[in-house]
Amino acid sequence: MKILSDGRLKHIAIIMDGNGRWAKKRGLPREIGHRYGADAFRKTVEYCSKIGLRALTVYAFSTENWKRPEKEVKSILALLRQYVDECEKNIEKYPAYFHFIGDLAVFDDELRARIEKIEERTKDRPLVLNIAFNYGGRSEITQAFSQLMASGKREITEEDVAGALYTSQCGDPDLIIRTGGDMRISNFLLWQAAYAELYFTDVLWPDFNEDELDRAIENFYSRKRRFGGV
Ligand code: FPP
Numbered sequence: 001m002k003i004l005s006d007g008r009l010k011h012i013a014i015i016m017d018g019n020g021r022w023a024k025k026r027g028l029p030r031e032i033g034h035r036y037g038a039d040a041f042r043k044t045v046e047y048c049s050k051i052g053l054r055a056l057t058v059y060a061f062s063t064e065n066w067k068r069p070e071k072e073v074k075s076i077l078a079l080l081r082q083y084v085d086e087c088e089k090n091i092e093k094y095p096a097y098f099h100f101i102g103d104l105a106v107f108d109d110e111l112r113a114r115i116e117k118i119e120e121r122t123k124d125r126p127l128v129l130n131i132a133f134n135y136g137g138r139s140e141i142t143q144a145f146s147q148l149m150a151s152g153k154r155e156i157t158e159e160d161v162a163g164a165l166y167t168s169q170c171g172d173p174d175l176i177i178r179t180g181g182d183m184r185i186s187n188f189l190l191w192q193a194a195y196a197e198l199y200f201t202d203v204l205w206p207d208f209n210e211d212e213l214d215r216a217i218e219n220f221y222s223r224k225r226r227f228g229g230v
Contacts, residue, residue, distance in 0.1 A: 001050070001051060001210070001214065002051060002214065002217055002218070002221075003051055003052050004051050004052045004053055004217075005052060008174070008220075008221070009053070009174050009175060009217065009220055009221070010053070010054040010055060010171075010174060011053070011054060011055035011056075011057070011170055011171060011172065011173045011174050011175075012048065012053060012055075012056055012057075012173060012174070012175045012176075012177065012216075013056075013057040013058070013059075013173035013175070013176045013177070013188070013189055013192075013193075013196070014044070014056070014057070014058050014059065014176070014177045014178075014179070015059045015176070015177070015178040015179070015180075015185075015186060015188055016037055016040070016041060016058055016059060016060070016179060016205040016208075017178060017179050017180030017181075017182060017204075017205055018033075018179050018180030018181070018203070018204030018205045018206070018207075019033035019034045019036070019037040019204070019205050019206060020033050021033070021180065021204055022036065022037075022204040022205065022206045022207065023036075025204075030072055030075075031071065031072060031075035033206060034072075034075055034076055034079055035075075035079065036206035037205045037206050038079045038082075038083065039206070040205055040206050040207070040208045040209065041058060041060075042083075043209065043210070044056070044058075044208065044213065045095065045096055045127075045129055046095065047210050047213060048096075048127055048213075049095035049096060049126070049127045051217075052126075053127055054126070054127065054128065054170065055127070055128040055129075055130065055170035055171070055173075056096070056127060056128070056129050056130070057101070057129075057130035057132060057167065057170075057173060057189065058129075058130070058131055058132060059132045059135065059186075059188050060076070060080065060131050060132060060133050060135075061076055061080075061102075061132070061133045061134055061135070062132075062134075062135060062136055062186065062187060062188075063102075063103070063134055063135065063136035063139055063187070064136070064187070080133065081111065084111065084114055084115060084118070087118050087122075088114065088118060091118065091121055091122065094118075094122055094125070095125060095127060096122065096125050096127040096128065096129035097119070097122045097123055097124070097125040097127065097128045097129060098115075098118045098119055098122045098129055098131075099119055099128055099129060099130050099131070099169075100115055100119070100130070100131050100132075100133055101130045101131070101132050101133075101135055101140075101166035101167065102132050102133045102134040102135030102136075102140075102166070103134045103135070103139065103143075104133070104134065106134050128169065128170045130166070130167065130170065132166075132188070135166075135188075136187045137185075137187045137188055137189055137190030137191070138187060138190060140165055140166055140190075140191075141161070141165070141190060141191055143164075144161055144164035144165050145161075145164075147164045148160055148161070148164055161191065162191070162192075165191060165192065167189070167192055171192075172189075172192040172193075172194065172195065172196065173189060173192060173193065173196045174196060174197065174220070174225075175196060175197050175198075175199060175216065175217075175220045176188070176189070176193060176196045176197070176198050176199070177199045177200075177201070177213075177216050178198070178199070178200050178201070179201055179202075179203050179204060179205045179208050179212075180202070180203075180204055180205060181200070181201075181202040182200075183200050195225070195227050195228075197220050197223055197225065199216045199219055199220065201215075201216070
């Protein structure tokens with residue numbers, strides 16, 4: 001376990017992939033894979049808070065994931081509701097600023113109101129947890145431009161764009177981890193990924209744990225970041 005006090009690694013983003021394959025390997029339905037995936041997610045949040053990370057962004061549901069069978073989509077939505085329930089119950093002890101990114105218009109008014117309330121009540125927590133739900137990087141950039149156009153701005157700077165993205169409060173990820181063996185970004189944090197270190201592992205998301213995160217962090221620290229310089 002490495003305490004991240006030197007400021008080099010402040011923000012980790014994770015593409016939590018491989019729940020379906022994890023379940024298939026065990027002859028179980030995909031929904032069970034997501035259930036174990038949600039547990040891996042819970043543990044990851046706890047651990048990131050322990051090691052002093054400032055921001056964690058997780059890809060929980062993409063704008064493309066609606067194409068999946070209804071049963072599977074429902075199971076992910078149910079896990080999310082369950083997690084919202086838990087956060088409400090443990091709000092005093094909850095270690096992170098609970099923050100959703102993505103188009104939340106898909107949630108009903110009641111769920112949205114509950115989420116907003118948790119967001120409001122956890123704002124002061126040292127770890128920002130961005131849960132990307134109904135999220136797509138291109139759509140995020142498009143909404144940022146619409147917002148800037150609506151504000152009447154005629155000249156747009158990179159800072160303006162960054163400020164209109166969902167991540168305006170926590171900045172870009174230093175490290176993006178993808179589990180499950182595929183090596184692509186899948187429309188995740190397209191603008192923010194510009195200088196992120198990428199780490200791919202074959203480990204399937206439900207098997208991801210503290211040791212795996214330590215490994216990714218160790219790998220990050222072994223790299224020399226030049227940000228385009230020499
Ligand atoms: C990718 O695995 C995973 C998802 C699309 C869903 C991720 C959701 C969770 C980890 C649960 C979220 C819960 C909360 C509480 C935020 P896959 O299904 O694409 O796996 P595969 O590539 O093996 O098919």
